[in-house]
Amino acid sequence: DFDNALSNDCKPAFGRAADALEGLLTNGIVNWGSPVARALEDCQMLMRQAKFSDRTPLVSALLEGPPSSGKTALAAHIAKNAGFPFVKVLAPSDVVGYNEPAKVHHIKRVFDDAIRSPLSIIVLDDIERLIDYSPLGQRYSNTVLQGVMVLIKRPPPPGHRLFVLATSSRRELLHELDILNSFTAIIHVSNLSRSEQAVKALKEMNLFDDKQCQEFHQKTAGRKLWIGIKKLIASAEMARQAENDYEIPTKLIGLLEDDQALQLPNC
Amino acid sequence: DFDNALSNDCKPAFGRAADALEGLLTNGIVNWGSPVARALEDCQMLMRQAKFSDRTPLVSALLEGPPSSGKTALAAHIAKNAGFPFVKVLAPSDVVGYNEPAKVHHIKRVFDDAIRSPLSIIVLDDIERLIDYSPLGQRYSNTVLQGVMVLIKRPPPPGHRLFVLATSSRRELLHELDILNSFTAIIHVSNLSRSEQAVKALKEMNLFDDKQCQEFHQKTAGRKLWIGIKKLIASAEMARQAENDYEIPTKLIGLLEDDQALQLPNC
Amino acid sequence: DFDNALSNDCKPAFGRAADALEGLLTNGIVNWGSPVARALEDCQMLMRQAKFSDRTPLVSALLEGPPSSGKTALAAHIAKNAGFPFVKVLAPSDVVGYNEPAKVHHIKRVFDDAIRSPLSIIVLDDIERLIDYSPLGQRYSNTVLQGVMVLIKRPPPPGHRLFVLATSSRRELLHELDILNSFTAIIHVSNLSRSEQAVKALKEMNLFDDKQCQEFHQKTAGRKLWIGIKKLIASAEMARQAENDYEIPTKLIGLLEDDQALQLPNC
Amino acid sequence: DFDNALSNDCKPAFGRAADALEGLLTNGIVNWGSPVARALEDCQMLMRQAKFSDRTPLVSALLEGPPSSGKTALAAHIAKNAGFPFVKVLAPSDVVGYNEPAKVHHIKRVFDDAIRSPLSIIVLDDIERLIDYSPLGQRYSNTVLQGVMVLIKRPPPPGHRLFVLATSSRRELLHELDILNSFTAIIHVSNLSRSEQAVKALKEMNLFDDKQCQEFHQKTAGRKLWIGIKKLIASAEMARQAENDYEIPTKLIGLLEDDQALQLPNC
Amino acid sequence: DFDNALSNDCKPAFGRAADALEGLLTNGIVNWGSPVARALEDCQMLMRQAKFSDRTPLVSALLEGPPSSGKTALAAHIAKNAGFPFVKVLAPSDVVGYNEPAKVHHIKRVFDDAIRSPLSIIVLDDIERLIDYSPLGQRYSNTVLQGVMVLIKRPPPPGHRLFVLATSSRRELLHELDILNSFTAIIHVSNLSRSEQAVKALKEMNLFDDKQCQEFHQKTAGRKLWIGIKKLIASAEMARQAENDYEIPTKLIGLLEDDQALQLPNC
Amino acid sequence: DFDNALSNDCKPAFGRAADALEGLLTNGIVNWGSPVARALEDCQMLMRQAKFSDRTPLVSALLEGPPSSGKTALAAHIAKNAGFPFVKVLAPSDVVGYNEPAKVHHIKRVFDDAIRSPLSIIVLDDIERLIDYSPLGQRYSNTVLQGVMVLIKRPPPPGHRLFVLATSSRRELLHELDILNSFTAIIHVSNLSRSEQAVKALKEMNLFDDKQCQEFHQKTAGRKLWIGIKKLIASAEMARQAENDYEIPTKLIGLLEDDQALQLPNC
Ligand SMILES: Nc1ncnc2c1ncn2[C@@H]1O[C@H](COP(=O)(O)OP(=O)(O)OP(=O)(O)O)[C@@H](O)[C@H]1O
Ligand SMILES: Nc1ncnc2c1ncn2[C@@H]1O[C@H](COP(=O)(O)OP(=O)(O)OP(=O)(O)O)[C@@H](O)[C@H]1O
Ligand SMILES: Nc1ncnc2c1ncn2[C@@H]1O[C@H](COP(=O)(O)OP(=O)(O)OP(=O)(O)O)[C@@H](O)[C@H]1O
Ligand SMILES: Nc1ncnc2c1ncn2[C@@H]1O[C@H](COP(=O)(O)OP(=O)(O)OP(=O)(O)O)[C@@H](O)[C@H]1O
Ligand SMILES: Nc1ncnc2c1ncn2[C@@H]1O[C@H](COP(=O)(O)OP(=O)(O)OP(=O)(O)O)[C@@H](O)[C@H]1O
Ligand SMILES: Nc1ncnc2c1ncn2[C@@H]1O[C@H](COP(=O)(O)OP(=O)(O)OP(=O)(O)O)[C@@H](O)[C@H]1O
């Protein structure tokens, strides 16, 4: 279960990498429901395979799920707590403005560094952004894509081990790019889909007090909800800027409805 | 309401940025109707979130509406009066003739500067022009687009806050580019749609005197109008070049009709 | 009316710019009919707006019409007689063989120079050629297009005024490029469409003598004509190379018929 | 008529240009039928317009017709005999292997040189090859095309005159590129289409003797023929390699039939 | 048969190349069924042709089959045991991040080196990756493709012999690229397709003990299986991370089912 | 006939060119049937035209036929035996890895050298490879194509003669590229299509002994065959690696059947 999954982690990553991981975990990992626990457990299992299997010195996992569902935070959480001596986050903002060869060069260097260390983790955040994907005209950097495809399949030298944790909001795109086969495993990260899950998240992060949670639940129970944890946090914070505290739950509900994240009451 | 929204502003921006903001506000912000007040209030709320929320140190708003509807002036108005120590306008004319890497580099530097300051506002004016969008052949700079997408999601360092105010006349395009999800909130800026709104605008800006307003209203009341505030000002000024003053209202009506901004009287 | 439109002009442009303007006006401006007068009057009105309105320091007009209809000559005529201290013609032949960045750079410099002067006119001749448009494969320089789009909307500094006169034979293309909205006004330049108009033009330019005009009119009266003034001049000159003078009117009619510029007599 | 058209020519071009012209006229200009005479007369007329008209100091003619029909030789013939002090042939083989900017630069220099001289002719040979046109994927150099389009419309300085003679086998392409309008006149060059025309050509060039001509005519009279003069010469020469002289006419007929240039006897 | 095919091999390759070959053979070549033996025998035959035929000094074989089916390991195995003095593996990870000319240059150098030696083998691993193929938008490096096409058909100098072993998961693509004809022979590498084959592989590699093999077989016998040997190894290793040993066979079955590599029991 | 065609050849080419030609003729020219004799005779005739005709100092022949049909060897054979003082083979492997301008530059230099000599032959081998053609996405180097198109039509200087022998497996492509018209003649090279032709080839090259030939003929007589001479040689050599000699004919038949080069016996 969830507590177990967390307690199985051993020693945290260190130094600059740890700072980078921290920056991706501003609001922590809240256990708002079983999908969170399941994803965490799957990740732990792959982490052990990377650590212990001789026949597969290279293990690569894709964390995929809707925008704002918490993919990046989850990957950062695993990387932080796996206890691997080498941990590196490779995010699109690291290479913003780089041209294509420079991007590949940067990514290659990260992988080269990683396999030089005996036991390494690379978080490859937001693949579609790393490859500059845009749906209008189906544009992307094939140069970066090919580099990534080769590097996530390149085995480390004998005796070394590498665990790659990639994230993406576009599983369908990765399928069309024929890169899904390159991963050892694919793990799904879910949106919140029920009022109770939202209430649990709001309460655990101290966004709403008990009374506000109660009101929110009363008004949304049974209505279809579909929202990522990151978006829920942002909308709740926006609602909290209302002039009067009692307006906040209604405001949040209004924002969710406008976003079509919450089913309207009577329809 | 509108007066409130204006009075809630605190101290204005300063220096060169203030000049730039002033240049975008030639004809001020006239309260020609409730859509203006509503948009202003929404902006204030997001501004407070950017200022005060710990959980969301990055807030980004998209002001979208038809061409000439006053998006740029509105963004400049908010930025000018928010009282943030760092304010920067990033407009297409700043980077005219730059090649793609130079554009991204310029934009990146603005964001880098902004997050170095503890409390910052960036006005990102006319996204479709920044990315060199042209509908013929669906051309655009994917390099600039990707840079913008990464930068408006990159959180400032711990303790710092950033408020991004972007404008665009092409909400549908931004949707196709899958960039809408990257904004914290989307605010609609409207065209004038009724004769009374046009009269209020013409009077408050001293474009027409009372008699001219009256004549204009008499001849247009009840007819469908659809025009941006910037275009209305331009057409009124053109009409005012008529040789005789009494011709002016009729002239304006003619220009609006030719532009298909005003429904013809009997059809 | 036409004479008025001409007499309202004040002092002419000077120096090299004046030479350039002269070069575009080889055959002068002949008043072959009411469309000429109307277009001239519209231009004068916009010129006054550019000169006098405080609220619109930037006025931009598009002269559009069929190939050879006299757009360039008309723009040159207005620019020459507006009495603005700064006048500049920006034509495709100025930048032939320049690469895209050099073209934008050249265009930008012209606009930069213009807004440094307090009262300026820019003639932007043949937009489709400036942007290297070719219908086969819908090719064009998006770099140049974007530069033009930004520059014709960039307001001059406080107290300065700018009048842009652009020409194009492809209104539909400019619509597809979404650049039409960027102009303050659009003025149509017409082809000659009736035998009488052609006769007036041939006579006023001393291309045909009275007898030749009479014969031409007799043979073409009532037949549909559709030709630009520039093409009419070229065809008349060609006809005048006939070995015998009496053949000339018939020759011109033959050339127009071959060009499908003149309806055949019996069909 | 034909003899007249030839005798109207005055003094020939000189120097290196004359050599270049000569190289394009290996087999001279044979008057194989009325289409030849007509095309020659039209060219003379335009040449006079270029020489004498004040109102049209720039005259440009397009010689268009099927492959091998003799377009280049015709243009060279006119240029050689027009008696203009400046004559220049601009052919694809002059710029083979040049990149696009170098091509435009070369073409521009030819035009610049030409308009520096008071009375000039430019032969612009094989436009589709100059612009690197390939039908597969509709590829072409838009850079070169735009340069050509601007240069053939750029008027020479006051007092100077320019006559441009362009050739092309792809009138339809030039129409799609919207360049046809840029020419003062379009002159059609024809294929041979009747047995008598072929006989006249074979005899005048001493390719076949009287007996061979007779046999060829007997066997082809009344059958549909469609062949360019250049191809006819090549096929006749090939046939003349037959081991026995009496085989030659039959051989030529066979070659023409295989090429589908000559209708089969009984069908 | 299989043992024969292995024993026919003579002396192994040496030095750095041998290391590279070893790295591709982590889990050896297990004889899980007749398709393995057949492919090995075909390879031996071509190897002899390369070694002994005077009329065909260049022999090239394509090993093609589904992803993970063991193509690379098979090619490495042949190359290692052929006893050729020159052996070189050319894999995508050798040229990751190279631009197109650098890739071709690298590939050309390998071929140049190879034909300098009298008897050489080149393993050209993963052609689709070498040419940067991506199915989205059918992108690939035509520069690299053309280089490969020319080099695999270029005969070695007199007296020298070359054996090229290429691998690919995309036979259909190679067909569309019209490169299949360039190979002397095409050899198919198969997936495992029956439970017995999987059991044999798991047992021979000591992944499962006898009891686990038995359980696995019991639960999967008769169900449709479709999996590459490499994927089978990875999934088995993953399953072996289960907390309790008795869970392992079930876990593997679950993973195969999720991957749609194993038919569900009742359907 | 065939012997005649061979005996008509005079003195062979010399030096490095001769070596290059030799390298393309490893297995000689075997007269396996009338298509071979016919193609040889056609080539001789064109060679004479190139040598002797004054009116056509430039003759160019395209040898086209299916892959492996012997086009290159045939062109090399003619070039070797024509007795021209300048002979040059221009093959794709000469320019592998060159960029487009370098390719054109190389090709141009070959043509420049050739026309400097009074009597020259150029073998332009594998046009589709020279222009980097790939059917997937219809890619090719238009730069190289245009260079080739211009150069094969550029006449040599007065008194000089040039014979161009080009080869291609893609006549249809060359038609689409509109380059077929540029050749003086087109000569078809055929596949073997009957069992007797294969037997003659196998026997003359000593690939099969009489008994093997007999067996092969017995088993294939009357079955449809469709194979290029080069492929036949390669398959026969492969078959000859069979462990026992008596298996060889059957093996070859199996290979041809697998390749769909030989119709199956009963269908
Ligand atoms: N169970 C949870 N899983 C993931 N994130 C959580 C969870 N609980 C709270 N969070 C917080 O939610 C936020 C998730 O944001 P994150 O950037 O990971 O989303 P994302 O899916 O990567 O978004 P995007 O699609 O924009 O990349 C983080 O601030 C994280 O601290
Ligand atoms: N309520 C208002 N809102 C916005 N602008 C107003 C308002 N009242 C007056 N204005 C004036 O109207 C003009 C609006 O022009 P602005 O450039 O902001 O329009 P825009 O929508 O950005 O146009 P574009 O689509 O061309 O970018 C400014 O001159 C501004 O001073
Ligand atoms: N009323 C008129 N309006 C415009 N031009 C006239 C008029 N009367 C005579 N002209 C002469 O006609 C010619 C018009 O040519 P101009 O180059 O302006 O045409 P254009 O429409 O710009 O052609 P293009 O479509 O090729 O750019 C000039 O020589 C001009 O002097
Ligand atoms: N009446 C004629 N008109 C043109 N050329 C003629 C005529 N009579 C003979 N010739 C000869 O015919 C040949 C015409 O070849 P030319 O290169 O001009 O054809 P082309 O139409 O330009 O071919 P391409 O389509 O390949 O450019 C020349 O050798 C020329 O000397
Ligand atoms: N009979 C076999 N044939 C091939 N590989 C085998 C066999 N038995 C065991 N193996 C092992 O299986 C693995 C095959 O992986 P390999 O990389 O060759 O697959 P591949 O088909 O090249 O995969 P990809 O499609 O990703 O390129 C190797 O570790 C190899 O040692
Ligand atoms: N009659 C023949 N014609 C041509 N080649 C022959 C003949 N007889 C034997 N050969 C041999 O057949 C081989 C033909 O190979 P060649 O490279 O010429 O084929 P190709 O058609 O050019 O192939 P590709 O389509 O791959 O370019 C050569 O080795 C040649 O020596």
Ligand SMILES: [Mg+2]
């Ligand atoms: Mg993320």
Ligand SMILES: [Mg+2]
């Ligand atoms: Mg704006």
Ligand SMILES: [Mg+2]
């Ligand atoms: Mg013009």
Ligand SMILES: [Mg+2]
């Ligand atoms: Mg020609």
Ligand SMILES: [Mg+2]
């Ligand atoms: Mg492989």
Ligand SMILES: [Mg+2]
């Ligand atoms: Mg060949």
